[in-house]
Amino acid sequence: MTEMTGAKALITSLEKEGVDVIFGLPGGANLPIYDALVDADFRHILVRHEQSAAHMADGYARVKRKAGVCFATSGPGATNLITGIATAYADSSPMIAVTGQVPLGMIGKDAFQETDIIGVANPCTKYAFQPRTAVEIPEMVKKSFYIAESGRPGPVLIDIPKDVQQSTADINFPDLIKVRGYNPIIDPDLANVGKAVELLLAAQKPIIMAGGGVILSGAFSELQALAESVMAPVVTTFKGKGAFPENHPLAMGPIGMHGHPEANRIILEADLIIAVGARFSDRSVGRFDEFGKGMNIIHMDIDPAEIGKNKSVDLAIVGDVKSSLRTMVKMISKKVTKRGFENEWLKRRKELIDYYSETLKDYPREITAKKSLKKLRELLPPESIVTTEVGQCQMWASLHFDVISPGTFFSSTGLGTMGFGFPASIGAKAARPDVSVVDIAGDGSFNMTENSLAVSVIEKLPVIVFLLNNYMLGMVAQWQRTFYDRRYMGVEQHNCPDYVKIAEAYGANGIRVETMSELEKAINSALRSELPTVIDIPIDPDEDVFPFVAPGTGLKDMITGA
Amino acid sequence: MSIIEPRSKHLHIISSLVENKPGVLFRITNLFRARNFNIESITVGTTEQPDLSRMTITTKIDEYTLDQLIKQLRKLIDVVEVKQLDIDNTVYRELALIKMQATDSATKMEITNYASVFRANILDIGKKSITVEITGTPDKIDAFKNLIEHYGIVEMARTGVSALLRGN
Numbered sequence: 001m002t003e004m005t006g007a008k009a010l011i012t013s014l015e016k017e018g019v020d021v022i023f024g025l026p027g028g029a030n031l032p033i034y035d036a037l038v039d040a041d042f043r044h045i046l047v048r049h050e051q052s053a054a055h056m057a058d059g060y061a062r063v064k065r066k067a068g069v070c071f072a073t074s075g076p077g078a079t080n081l082i083t084g085i086a087t088a089y090a091d092s093s094p095m096i097a098v099t100g101q102v103p104l105g106m107i108g109k110d111a112f113q114e115t116d117i118i119g120v121a122n123p124c125t126k127y128a129f130q131p132r133t134a135v136e137i138p139e140m141v142k143k144s145f146y147i148a149e150s151g152r153p154g155p156v157l158i159d160i161p162k163d164v165q166q167s168t169a170d171i172n173f174p175d176l177i178k179v180r181g182y183n184p185i186i187d188p189d190l191a192n193v194g195k196a197v198e199l200l201l202a203a204q205k206p207i208i209m210a211g212g213g214v215i216l217s218g219a220f221s222e223l224q225a226l227a228e229s230v231m232a233p234v235v236t237t238f239k240g241k242g243a244f245p246e247n248h249p250l251a252m253g254p255i256g257m258h259g260h261p262e263a264n265r266i267i268l269e270a271d272l273i274i275a276v277g278a279r280f281s282d283r284s285v286g287r288f289d290e291f292g293k294g295m296n297i298i299h300m301d302i303d304p305a306e307i308g309k310n311k312s313v314d315l316a317i318v319g320d321v322k323s324s325l326r327t328m329v330k331m332i333s334k335k336v337t338k339r340g341f342e343n344e345w346l347k348r349r350k351e352l353i354d355y356y357s358e359t360l361k362d363y364p365r366e367i368t369a370k371k372s373l374k375k376l377r378e379l380l381p382p383e384s385i386v387t388t389e390v391g392q393c394q395m396w397a398s399l400h401f402d403v404i405s406p407g408t409f410f411s412s413t414g415l416g417t418m419g420f421g422f423p424a425s426i427g428a429k430a431a432r433p434d435v436s437v438v439d440i441a442g443d444g445s446f447n448m449t450e451n452s453l454a455v456s457v458i459e460k461l462p463v464i465v466f467l468l469n470n471y472m473l474g475m476v477a478q479w480q481r482t483f484y485d486r487r488y489m490g491v492e493q494h495n496c497p498d499y500v501k502i503a504e505a506y507g508a509n510g511i512r513v514e515t516m517s518e519l520e521k522a523i524n525s526a527l528r529s530e531l532p533t534v535i536d537i538p539i540d541p542d543e544d545v546f547p548f549v550a551p552g553t554g555l556k557d558m559i560t561g562a
Numbered sequence: 563m564s565i566i567e568p569r570s571k572h573l574h575i576i577s578s579l580v581e582n583k584p585g586v587l588f589r590i591t592n593l594f595r596a597r598n599f600n601i602e603s604i605t606v607g608t609t610e611q612p613d614l615s616r617m618t619i620t621t622k623i624d625e626y627t628l629d630q631l632i633k634q635l636r637k638l639i640d641v642v643e644v645k646q647l648d649i650d651n652t653v654y655r656e657l658a659l660i661k662m663q664a665t666d667s668a669t670k671m672e673i674t675n676y677a678s679v680f681r682a683n684i685l686d687i688g689k690k691s692i693t694v695e696i697t698g699t700p701d702k703i704d705a706f707k708n709l710i711e712h713y714g715i716v717e718m719a720r721t722g723v724s725a726l727l728r729g730n
Contacts (some may be wrong), residue, residue, distance in 0.1 A: 122589060123596050127639045147639060181581065181642040305633035308626070 001172050006134030007036040007165040010098065010158075013141035015041050016173060019069050021060065021430050023053040027073025028113060030100030032165035034071075045430065045459050048451040050077050052423035054084020055449065058093045059387060059427030062410045065218060067094040067148045067156075068427060074100045075113030078159070079120060083417060086124035088155040090414025091239060092216060094148040095155035096141075097121075103163040104132065117159050126154035130161070134169040142177045151184025152303040153216060184302065188319035188327060196274070196298045196315055197331045203272035203296065205345045206232040209255070211284075212239030212413070213277015213301060213321045220406035222325035223276060224248070229332045231339040232274075233349045235263040237284040239413040240277070242403030249341065252349065253402075255555065256284040258395035261360065261547045262352040264555045269348065274298040277321040280310040281414070282551075290554035300324050360560060363543045369393070369468050372519060372537050373400040376438065376466060379523045384436040385428045387411065389421040389445030391475035393468045395545040397440040419448030422465060426452055429461040436527055438464040443493060444473040453506035456532040464526045465503075465534040470541040471495050478544050503534040512536040573602070573700070574628055575654055575725045576619040578635060579643040582608065586640045590617065593638065599623070599631050602700075603656070603722030614642065618654075620700070620723045647725055654725035657695065658703045659685065663714035664692040673710060680706045691716055699723075 004012070010033060014022070021043045026034040037044055047053040050072040057068030072081045078099040088095045102111040118128045127147050129140040137160070144156040200206055214223050223243060227234050227250045234244045235252045238259070244251055253260035255267055267273065273292050277300065278284070285291035288310050299306070299313040300321050307316040317324050362370060373396055380386075382404040388394040388411040403409040410428065412420035425439040439446075446467055456463055471493040480488050503510030509531050511522040519537060526533035547560045580586050587606060594601060602620040609616045621631070628646070635644045647654075664670045664687075673692050674684055682696035696706050700723060707718070 118585065119588070122592050179639060182639045303637070305630070305637050307633075308629060309633075 001170040003168060004171050005032065005036065005166060005168050006131070006137055006160065007032040009134055009137040009171045010141065010160065010165070011036045011040045013138045013173065014069065017141065017145050021045060022069045022071055023047055023056040023060075023427065024071025025050050025053060025073070025077060026071075027077045027100065029074035029102055029162045030071060030077075030098075030165070032162065033098070033100065033160070045455060047423070048454055049449065050080035051083050051419065052449050052452045052455070054081045054095065054097065055087065055417075055420050055423035056427035056430070056455075057095050057097075058084060058088045058420075059410065059424030060431045061088070061094050061427075062424070063385060063428045063431040065216065067096050067145055069096045069098070071098050072100070073113065074102055074117070075115045077113075078115055078117040082120060082124065085121060085155045085157065087412050087415045087417040087420055089124040089126070091412065092153050092212060093155070094153035096144050096148055097155060097157045099157065099159045100165070101130070101159045101161040104161045105163070107161065117157065121157045124155070125157050128157040128159065130159045131164055132161075134164055134167050135171060137164075138171060138173045139177055142174060143179055146177060147179065147182060151182070185304070185318050186320045186323055188300075188317045188324040190327065192315060192317045193324060193327050193331060196317060197328060197335065199272060199296050199298060199315065200230055200274060201332070201336060205270045206230060206272040206274065207267055207270040208232045208234045209237065209267070209273055209275045209278055210234055210240040210243040211237045211276060211278025212243075214240055214243035215407050217277065217302075217320050217322040218407065219277070219322035219325050220244070222322055222329060225329045226325055226332070229329055229336070229339075231341065231343065231346060233266060233346070235259075235267055237278045237281065238398055238411070241398060241411075242406055242409035245404050245406060246402035247404050252353075254398050257286075257549045257551070258398055258545055258547070259284075259549070259555075260399065261356040261558060261560055262349070264547070264549065264558050265352050266349060268556055270295055272296040272298070274300070276300045276325065277302070279306045282310075283413075285311070285555070286549050286557075287552070287554040290556070356560075360546070363540065365540050365543070366515060367513070367519065367537060367539060368543055369396040369539050370400045371516060372466075372468065372539070373397060373440070375516065375519055376440075376523060377401055379520065379527070380438065381436060383408065384438060385410070385425070385432060386438050386440060387421040387425040387428060388440040389442050390416045390418045391442050391444060391473070392470075392478065392545050393440055393442035393445065393474075395475070396468065399545070401440065418445040420445075422446060422449050422463075423452045423455075425463040426456050426459075426461050429463050430459075433461070436464065438466050441465050441467045442474055443467060443469045443471055443499070446499075450502060453503065453508050453532060453534075457507045460530075462530055462532045464523075465532070467499060467534055467536050468539050469499065469536050470539050470543070472541045474541065475545070477541065481544070499534050499536040503532075507531070509533040510536065512538070514538070572622045572624075573649065574621050574623065575647040575649060575652060575723060576621070576632065576635070577645050577647050577725055578617045578619070578641055579609065579614045580617050581640040581642065582613050582615040583640070586615070589638055589640060590635070593634055597630070597634060599627065603720075605722040605724050607724070618723055618725050647727055651728050652725050653728055654699060654723050655697055656700050656703055656721055656723045657697045658707075658718060658720040659693060659695055660707065660710070660718045661691050661693045661716040662710055663690065663716055665690050669713060673713065676706070676709055682706065
């Protein structure tokens with residue numbers, strides 16, 4: 001027991017959880033917390049907008065696979081965090097958001113900068129706490145980390161009234177906590193794994209569909225071992241992109257709305273799908289009723305509520321996919337000797353890849369999104385981390401940027417938050433300062449959080465903004481072209497702003513490129529720079545993302561070109 | 563003739579134990595709203611353990627939605643236990659207070675007679691109204707309500723269902 005303030009109890013609790021960096025912005029209702037931060041043992045990174053604080057914490061969390069922490073004040077500070085919290089929730093990213101709140105006696109009085117943030121955050125948090133006394137804080141912090149990081153990860157909010165931060169009490173830091181209503185299942189049911197192995201070995205054309213769960217649990221080597229033990233091609237969901245090295249001889253890339261054509265095609269021809277840490281989202285599977293029709297589907301996931309939610313399956317294995325995969329591989333290795341690459345199914349894989357690489361035409365320009373991304377892949381060290389914004393840039397990244405080192409590609413795949421990629425890349429850089437970090441951006445998204453350039457410069461977290469710039473809300477424009485007879489509305493950016501000048505105004509490098517050789521030079525100089533670099537890559541506003549599975553249609557209805 | 567109609571085919575009763583603390587009911591009802599789960603009734607009250615409340619939910623939904631509702635409920639941190647009760651092995655009751663128009667003594671006598679057949683109690687008699695308390699399964703209460711509806715219901719309050727599994 002030590003006498004201290006609630007604010008100090010919070011900071012000490014965070015130190016005990018091993019927190020090394022916090023992203024935040026102070027205000028009236030969290031001043032006591034900021035005062036306690038002065039003596040804290042970890043780094044505080046001041047953001048320019050709270051939304052970016054949440055995205056930075058999210059980017060940090062995805063790289064570290066442990067909770068990222070962000071701070072905001074009450075009212076607008078807290079509501080500004082919400083987009084970032086909802087993004088983390090949709091992508092199951094662990095996060096602790098700490099908000100200030102008006103003093104207890106003022107709650108419910110519509111006080112200045114008062115928002116019922118517990119109520120607002122409820123649908124997009126795993127849990128939310130509001131301590132009413134300082135002594136509750138250490139236990140709540142410990143529970144928050146446990147809830148955020150275990151099971152299916154997600155964001156947890158701690159909303160602390162200002163007088164609770166200020167009040168002094170005898171504080172005790174618990175070593176053990178128990179949350180009786182929360183018992184995530186880690187190890188799978190062995191009988192079910194046994195059944196899955198039988199189905200898998202009986203299948204002639206098995207396919208593995210790897211989702212974000214593989215990345216969240218770091219089950220990369222286990223996934224690879226499974227694929228190689230049964231010689232099954234591996235497709236991923238978009239969230240699962242990079243769960244499996246995309247240069248591996250079994251890799252097929254992401255399926256879905258803007259999936260790789262060969263991946264969308266081969267999954268229609270399989271006789272068994274084993275979904276690993278995936279949730280059959282509409283974006284990935286197109287139509288729920290058509291997907292996997294007539295095939296056996298095995299679903300592995302840590303969240304029991306995902307079983308049967310979008311797709312009824314033949315067999316479910318609930319548990320951490322790392323543990324489930326490990327058990328599965330062990331069982332398989334006892335039953336079969338290793339299979340070779342020489343079989344009809346893998347020949348078909350090769351055939352499809354060759355067919356589409358010959359069929360799909362490149363957009364006829366000196367610089368295109370596709371060529372730029374291929375060049376980036378060529379020059380970027382494999383262990384570099386890549387984030388993306390949302391829209392065409394994101395889907396081009398999915399199609400044309402191969403992830404080689406597993407778990408190095410992060411995007412707002414569930415919520416689809418424009419403005420995620422840049423602050424997330426800064427968070428990623430804070431987590432891994434030793435590797436290069438690139439945000440594959442579009443101009444529309446970059447506009448939303450570009451003021452994080454200040455953070456990138458001042459905090460010496462240099463990242464590369466790879467700006468595929470068509471001065472358009474390109475994906476919306478593509479849909480208006482495709483579905484609304486080219487009746488453009490609200491998509492043009494009118495060559496504004498000048499991104500080189502924007503970068504320079506913040507003290508960062510800005511480079512505009514006109515040719516592929518200039519792009520190559522720009523990437524190389526950005527990789528060497530101690531400063532963040534915005535590479536402005538002008539692309540044609542008419543360049544579409546293809547292939548494309550239109551909403552409401554099935555993967556078989558994929559459109560491969562205009 | 564049975565005065566209690568057979569129970570509805572698709573009525574499901576879900577019994578759950580939840581943390582007895584502020585905000586729990588909000589989290590649960592917000593979940594129902596967000597995921598479009600329709601429920602017939604929800605009751606909350608204390609249990610033999612002071613830190614736990616029992617929440618009884620009745621709903622008429624298909625099996626798929628029921629499965630999702632139970633799984634999503636279990637996912638909530640404040641929900642400690644969720645059970646679907648087998649209606650054939652469950653005792654369940656609801657209480658209703660019904661205030662009816664009854665201006666003359668003949669009507670009052672008729673309603674009193676019906677009430678006694680349904681083992682309902684007369685709680686209050688005014689100059690122009692009579693108030694009845696009835697306990698039973700929702701179907702029994704519906705049956706009584708249908709019977710006396712033509713007198714004119716002034717106000718009605720139903721509690722929703724409370725339920726427990728039968729003992730061994």
